[in-house]
Structures are given as C-alpha cells and as structure tokens.
Amino acid sequence: MLAHIKKYYVQISLVVLLTLGAIMLELLLPTLMANVVDIGIVKGDIPYILKTGGLMVICALAAVLLMTGVSFFASRTALGFARDVRRDLFVTVENFSVQTFEKIGTASLITRSTNDVKQVQDVLNMVLRMMTRAPLMLVGGIVLAVAREPGLSVVFLGSLPILALLIFFISRKAIPLFAALQKKTDKLNLVVRQSLTGVRVIRAFNNVEHEKQRFHAANEDFRDTGIRVNKMMAVLFPVMMIVMNFTSIAIVWFGAVRIDQGLMQVGNLMAFLQYAMMILMSLIMLSFGFIMIPRAQASLKRINEVLLMENDILDPETPRTRRNLNGVITCKDVSFRYAGAEKPVLKNVSFEAKPGETTAIIGSTGSGKSTLLKLIPRLYDVEEGTVSIDGEDVRNISQQELRKRIGYVPQKAMLFSGTVADNLRYGKEDATDQEMWEALDIAQASGFIKEKNEGLHLYVEQGGANFSGGQKQRLSIARAIVRRPDIYLFDDSFSALDFKTDAKLRSELFNIAKEATIIIVAQRVNTIIHADQIIVLNEGEIAGIGTHKELFAENQVYQEIVLSQQAGEEGA
Structure with a gap:
C-alpha cells in the first residue's frame, strides 16, 4: 500500500x-x-x-x-x-x-x-x-x-x-x-x-x-x-x-x-x-x-x-522458448489431487498424443477427464510425474508462450458481453473478418450469425444469454479455431450439438488441422469413434488405450460405456 x-x-x-x-x-x-x-x-x-x-x-x-x-x-x-x-x-x-x-x-x-x-x-x-x-x-x-x-x-x-x-x-x-x-x-x-x-x-x-x-x-x-x-x-x-x-x-x-x-x-x-x-x-x-x-x-x-498471496503456478526464472512446436504431448506417470482432497483425481497416467492424430479421452463422470486436459495448458500443475510438449516439461515454458500454441475449448461454453467479433478475437487479437468467418464456417456457426443483419457485430449478452447451448458451444469452438493453434483441446465441447452438426464440424476441423494435435474429451462414443487412439479413464487411472475396435473387443470398461449408450439410444 x-x-x-x-x-x-x-x-x-x-x-x-x-x-x-x-x-x-x-x-x-x-x-x-x-x-x-x-x-x-x-x-x-x-x-x-x-x-x-x-x-x-x-x-x-x-x-x-x-x-x-x-x-x-x-x-x-x-x-x-x-x-x-x-x-x-x-x-x-x-x-x-x-x-x-x-x-x-x-x-x-x-x-x-x-x-x-x-x-x-x-x-x-x-x-x-x-x-x-x-x-x-x-x-x-x-x-x-x-x-x-x-x-x-x-x-x-x-x-x-x-x-x-x-x-x-x-x-x-x-x-x-x-x-x-x-x-x-x-x-x-x-x-x-x-x-x-x-x-x-x-x-x-x-x-x-x-x-x-x-x-x-x-x-x-x-x-x-x-x-x-x-x-x-x-x-x-x-x-x-x-x-x-x-x-x-x-x-x-x-x-x-x-x-x-x-x-x-x-x-x-x-x-x-x-x-x-x-x-x-x-x-x-x-x-x-x-x-x-x-x-x-x-x-x-x-x-x-x-x-501477497503466492500463486501456485509461476513461470520459470529462465523459460525455454522454441520457435517451432511440433505438438507431441507426453504425459508420464501423472498424478494430481485437488487441494484438501483425500484421494488423487489422477493416478499414474501415461500416454502420448501426436500431431496429425486425434486422441480421445472417455470415461465415467468423475474419472478425471477434464482435469487431465487442464494439466496441458497448466491451468493446474501435476502433483507427480510430468506433462511435456516435444520433450519439454510444460513447467519450463512460460505460460503465455505455452497457451499461445493451444486452442482450448472448456466444458462450459463461456462468452463475454460484446460482439461476436470481440469474442472471436479472444482467440486471435488481430484476426481479420475473413479469418473469423472461416472459423465460424468450420464451427458450423456462420448460419445463425448470417441470419442476423449485424453479422460479426451481433451483440452477445453477458454469458451468451441470447444464444442457445449449442450456439454457445459452436462460438467457443470458433474462438479456438480462429487461432489456428498447434494443439486443440476440446473438453466435452460437442455435447450440445446434434449428431449431424457434430459430424460435419469434426470433419471440417480435421481438414484444416491435419498437422495439429487434437485431444477430445467426450461422453458420447459417436463423437470419438474415428479417433486414432482412445484413452479410457476409470477412477483416475487408465483402463485402456487403443482404437474403437481394439477397445470394444478387449476392454471391459469401454464395452460397458458403448453398450450403455447403445441401450439408451435404443430405448429412446
């Protein structure tokens, strides 16, 4: 003072x-x-x-x-x-x-x-x-x-x-x-x-x-x-x-x-x-x-x-910078627990996500899927083990440099009061109108934006109250796409979309992000069925890694997830 x-x-x-x-x-x-x-x-x-x-x-x-x-x-x-x-x-x-x-x-x-x-x-x-x-x-x-x-x-x-x-x-x-x-x-x-x-x-x-x-x-x-x-x-x-x-x-x-x-x-x-x-x-x-x-x-x-409160996550004294980032994400023996929790949320999690491939994470509610995803941009730091990109521990990279390379879409779509353009420029400050329209097209959001005369200047109320849940999700996805990052992190970001829109969005996304690393957290098997590798989490531990066919043939936890969703669809 x-x-x-x-x-x-x-x-x-x-x-x-x-x-x-x-x-x-x-x-x-x-x-x-x-x-x-x-x-x-x-x-x-x-x-x-x-x-x-x-x-x-x-x-x-x-x-x-x-x-x-x-x-x-x-x-x-x-x-x-x-x-x-x-x-x-x-x-x-x-x-x-x-x-x-x-x-x-x-x-x-x-x-x-x-x-x-x-x-x-x-x-x-x-x-x-x-x-x-x-x-x-x-x-x-x-x-x-x-x-x-x-x-x-x-x-x-x-x-x-x-x-x-x-x-x-x-x-x-x-x-x-x-x-x-x-x-x-x-x-x-x-x-x-x-x-x-x-x-x-x-x-x-x-x-x-x-x-x-x-x-x-x-x-x-x-x-x-x-x-x-x-x-x-x-x-x-x-x-x-x-x-x-x-x-x-x-x-x-x-x-x-x-x-x-x-x-x-x-x-x-x-x-x-x-x-x-x-x-x-x-x-x-x-x-x-x-x-x-x-x-x-x-x-x-x-x-x-x-x-005077000490921050739990700090930049290293001498951060290591790399101009070219391939985007190979490696988690090795990762464990994490929230403050005051008796048990860890994640225990000894290890996997690798490569550029040009889609890695999906699935599991029951509370299995640690979202938490695992938040460790990559250092929203939290691991308790044990390491999370690295291209062999470099994320704790050795400055937060600004790290997050600049990542397009993150949170589980809860969050929009800020202002215009659509203002919200998209959170992803890229100097984004042009053309870049923003391209991102909206890929996210399947341009349709309902073009219906309004204001276009990119369409007003967004606090929290996106004037949009539906699916529209907010698509705008959040467009915000990540406009950045054209090396790494895409989607935390159950397709849950409010119908199957047709979901499939079309993922198809467009994979076309423009062929060389990027994509990690998707999902509840629906249909969203991740074509992923290059699927990580099955069960109570914070990896229960299996493989393709849909491999897991469905051999993994009991994954079989239960698939069968429960098929039974639900048949009942519906």
Missing part, C-alpha cells in the same frame, strides 16, 4: 501545506476577536474595529479557499490510490492459477475489489482532510490557549483523559466487528450472486422461498453486526458533546471568576473559549479517525491477502 501512496507525495505535501496555512489563519481569528473586544470595543475605537474586522473577513475567506484546495487534492489522491489498488487487484487475480483463485472465491474477490477498496479510499480521504488538520489544530490551540491563560488551561486536565479512555474503549470493541462486517458482506454477496446466476434453476425447482430464506438469514446477520458497530459509533458523539459542553461551562465559570478578580479580560475569555472548542473539536476528529481507521485496516488486510 505504501508503494501506491508514494506516487502521490506531491499532492499529499500540498494537502499538508494548505492545511497548515488554513489552520494558522483560523487560529489567528480568536486573537483578532479578543483584540476587537479588549481594544476596539473597550476604548470605542471604531476605525480599529473596522480594520481588525476586515482582517478577520480576509483570514476567514483565505482559510476557506485553502481548505477547498485541501479537499480537491485529498479527493484526487484517494481516488487515484483506489484506482491503482483496484488495477493491481485485478491484474493479480487474472494471473492466479485456477487453484489459487478458488482459495478465496469469486464472491469474496468481488467484495475485496469493490467494497474493501471503497472503505480504504474513504478513510484515506478522511485522513488527508481531518487527520492532518486535527493534530495541527490541537497542538496550535493548546499552545495559544496556554500562552493566553495558563491558569485556565487546568480545565483541560479533566476532559482530555475522559475523551482518551472513550476513544480507546470504542476502538478496542470496534476493530473485531469491522473485520466481521466485511466477512458478512462476502457472505451476502455470495448468496446474491448465486441467486442471480442460478435464477433459472431456482425457478425450475420452485425453490424461490428457500433462496429468500437464505438471503434473509445473510441479510439479517449483516444488519445485526452493522447495528452493533453503529451503536458504538452512536455513543461516541453524544458523550463527546457532553464533555465539550461541560468543559465550556467550566471555562465560562472560572473565567468569570477571574474577570471579577481583575485577572482576565472579557476578550481573552472569548478567545480562550474558542481555542478550547478548537482543541475539543480536534479531539473529536481524531476520535472518528481512530474509529474509522480500524475498518480500513480490516479492508487493507483483506486486500493485502490477495496481493
């Missing part, structure tokens, strides 16, 4: 200088007012009154202008700081591996990037405006008050300890509650996000009331914690006002006694009373700072937790 603050040292210096100038002018006003009373009014010197009064007006206006400058530079600093932190958070999270990302979760990361940063921004703005002003005014007020009336300054000895103890007590109680409040915000955000993204499922299963209860519980929990915090905050100001008012009464009381004894002038009492109010107001500002800073500390801790 300090690295971000240092960028704004010029603006922060201006805030301190302007605040100092404004406070000096404000501290001068009670002295000028005392002179007006003790000299001008007592002696009946009208010119002196007008002259000193005019000087007071000028000082007041100058102080207002200086404080306006303070507000301007403080706001620019706080907003610029928040912008920089949000940018760093976003960049850091974007570079996280999937496993690191899942440690915090989407809902919490959204809260940390928005709510937590906003808390820090607000407190920084307050610190620059109030916490620089309050100490300067406190010290200046005490010095001038003691210099003017040392005897009357004893009154502060009673009020200052009370305020200090109050600030200490409330700060001690508030800090844990502020940290808890941010966690409640995470929970509330999580419930709302799940309810909104899963609205179709919720309505389909008639679970609206259940979701209302979940939201109500999270909302009430957040409210209760917020009320506890605000109750403490609500106690602070009235108690301080009581202390201030009793201090004022004491000053007037003892000041009147001193005036009656001829030890003090009326103007001095008025000036001292104003200095006392400045001192107490400074303490109030400091107390609010001490209350708000713990909340910012809780948010800063959560932000730093993300920024």
